[in-house]
């Protein structure tokens with residue numbers, strides 16, 4: 638039993654997890670943690686230290702680097718600080734997206750990230766989004782939501798976002814990346830992406846941001862209305 642409640646929002650790539658988790662945290666006054674951003678930060682660090690070769694992580698090269706690293710979220714704007722540097726923009730690059738599922742498949746990296754994720758929840762209530770939050774990070778989370786949306790719709794949303802940031806990438810490349818990551822995330826041996834048995838599913842393919850929030854808050858109030 639934890640001192641603070643934990644709300645897990647898991648699901649496939651680009652289905653709106655961060656949008657929803659951030660919305661819930663804002664309404665409830667909880668801390669929002671983007672666990673995907675942490676794996677992205679680890680990937681950026683691996684790239685910067687030349688520890689990725691032929692699409693594979695050189696674990697001997699990366700282990701001492703990640704063990705020394707600090708990953709924090711700045712309270713004022715929630716930006717991720719890697720070794721105290723704001724890398725919020727760099728971790729969203731297509732290069733990081735291409736390598737992140739490989740980096741996130743390694744057990745020693747997941748152990749370090751999970752330890753950090755659990756420590757955040759000891760200080761305040763959290764809403765955390767990712768792939769293994771309800772199954773592995775907080776198997777006894779008070780609320781578990783599993784978000785889904787059709788693959789093409791997810792790729793369109795991500796493509797739209799990248800267009801707005803003037804990133805030079807085609808729709809097909811984005812779609813390919815989304816499908817590849819889903820496949821790798823579901824099939825890795827350590828803490829693969831899957832819906833926890835006690836998670837409640839929301840398919841937001843045709844839901845607006847406010848409609849998905851409404852559905853999620855209904856679930857939250859049913860589960861932990863008494864402690865809010």
Ligand code: CDP
Nearest residue numbers: 650651672673676737738741767768769818
């Ligand atoms: O935003 P998007 O859905 O594209 O991905 P993300 O949440 O930023 O996560 C990036 C990658 O990190 C995922 O494709 C997974 O490979 C990995 N990840 C993970 O393994 N476990 C988590 N709890 C969160 C992310």
Ligand code: CDP
Nearest residue numbers: 650651652653654655656794841844845846
């Ligand atoms: O965190 P994840 O990768 O799952 O997705 P996200 O970054 O929260 O959302 C990807 C994009 O989909 C964002 O531009 C959201 O605004 C958009 N979105 C949407 O259009 N409709 C929804 N119901 C949820 C998200």
